[in-house]
Amino acid sequence: MGVEMGLWRADGDKLTRITATVIGLEAQLESYIESDPSMLGETLLIIGRQVTTAHGGYIDLLAIDETAAVHVIELKRDKTPRDVTAQTLDYGSWIATLGRTEITSIFAGYRPGVALEEAFEEQFGDTLPDLVNATQVFTIVAASVDAATERIVRFLNEDFGIPINVVFFRHFHDNGAAYLARTWLVEQDAQMAPTPATKHKTKSREPWNGQDWYVSFGESPAGRHWVDGMTYGFISGGGDKWFSRTLKNLTPGSRVFACIPKAGYVGVGTVLDEAQRFDETSVLHNGVSTALNSLPLQGKYRHEGDEDDDMAEWSVPVEWTHAIPREQAFWKLGMFANQNTAAKMRNQFTIDQVSAAFGLDD
Structure with a gap:
């Protein structure tokens, strides 16, 4: 049975049904969604519009959610219902081959001068995950589709776990006011959650250059003081195995980017010993x-x-290339932070921002 939306105006005890119109609606929906993607039911960051694929097609809208899954949003427009379903899956198969670098490049073309990391943190209040585009979600936007398309979408979603859905919008006019109503083909609570595709994880993750590490210098009034680490050349962690174990991954010659949690980056240097x-x-x-x-x-x-x-405190001697007091700590939206004392620094955005702020040549 096709999905139907109805709207009635209540005048006292009398109900008057308002007739929906689709004239011009699908032409406007792309701009509506771009300006406020939350109308699709969740917080999204638009990263591209009319994105050209490697096969000559154009994806209406691309977005990412708070998990960095990529959403392919395709409007039905004048395409047949079955064609738009096949086209959405075709675009999705191409998107699934893209790594973090390609996704970042798409966003750069869409919003020049703004880093994806900055836009992500501004939208979601969190750092861009290490894995980007590990999963994909497919959304068809339409005023209506035929029964056969409904069966196909339900079959793919409910039987095969492919996160594809149709969102229906209807336009209503009443006494000079315009209204937009929305409903989903597959209820959101019942929709299958996307499962990461293991074979794409490597491409979705930023490569590690084999040299750079993030280190957290966790200060406390009765414990570590960054002024000690800056003055005498060391980083440290301890009090529990969890805090010290990652320090043991650092090797002489590694470059470390020292960060004080909730303050910012305060030093870049070279590890001198294990x-x-x-x-x-x-x-x-x-x-x-x-x-x-x-x-x-x-x-x-x-x-x-x-x-x-x-349980002991462990430390690593470091020769600082550049180190600054806590009060001058550098931080910018989208930069990398991690709960581990030491972690591989894959975030090129952070490397570039810190290097520029500290006046480093490399």
């Missing part, structure tokens, strides 16, 4: 190898010398 317990670490001070715990540190570092190495 991670060791804080009480066993030496740093170069005034050109002399000096035991770290013998220096006049402002921080307490209460985990040093703990009998359980998993």
Whole structure:
């Protein structure tokens, strides 16, 4: 049975049905959705309009959601219902081959001068996930479709778990006022959630250059002080195995981007030695190898010398290329942050922004 929407005006005890019109509606819907994609039922960031595919087609609208899944939004317009369904899937098969770099390039063409990372954080209040376009969602926008198309979409969605759906819009006019009504073919609560396609994960993730690492310098009044790390050349973490284990992945020659959580980036430097317990670490001070715990540190570092190495404070000596006080920490919307003490820095946007802010040549 076809999906039907009705609208009535209530005048006291009398109901008057308002007749829907489709004249000009589908021509306007693309602009409506672009200006306010939430009319599709969730928060989306539009990343492209009339996007040219490798096969000569044009995707009406592309968007990403808060998980960085890509939404292919195709309007029915003058296409037959079956054609628009096949075309949407065809476009989706091409989109699924694109990696993070290609998605970023599409957005750059759509909004020149704005980084995808910045726009994502502005829209969703969070950092762009490491995996972009790991999954795809397909939405057909129409005033109506035939029964056969409804069966095909339901079959793909409900039996095969392909996240394809039809959203219906109807235009109503009443006493000089215009209204837009919406309903879905497959109820949103029943729609299958997209499943990541493993074979595309590598392309969807930014490549790692094998050198750069993000490190978190977690300050606390009774613990670490960045002024110590900046002055004497080290990063550290501890109090639990979870905080120290990732530091052990750093190797001499690695480049680290030091960030104070909720403050910003404060240093870029080169790792001089592997991670060791804080009480066993030496740093170069005034050109002399000096035991770290013998220096006049402002921080307490209460985990040093703990009998359980998993609970101990661990540290890594670093030669800072550029380091600044906490009060001058650099942060910009869309930059990378991570809950781990050390993580591979794949986010080229962050590397570029920090390097420019710190005046680094590389």
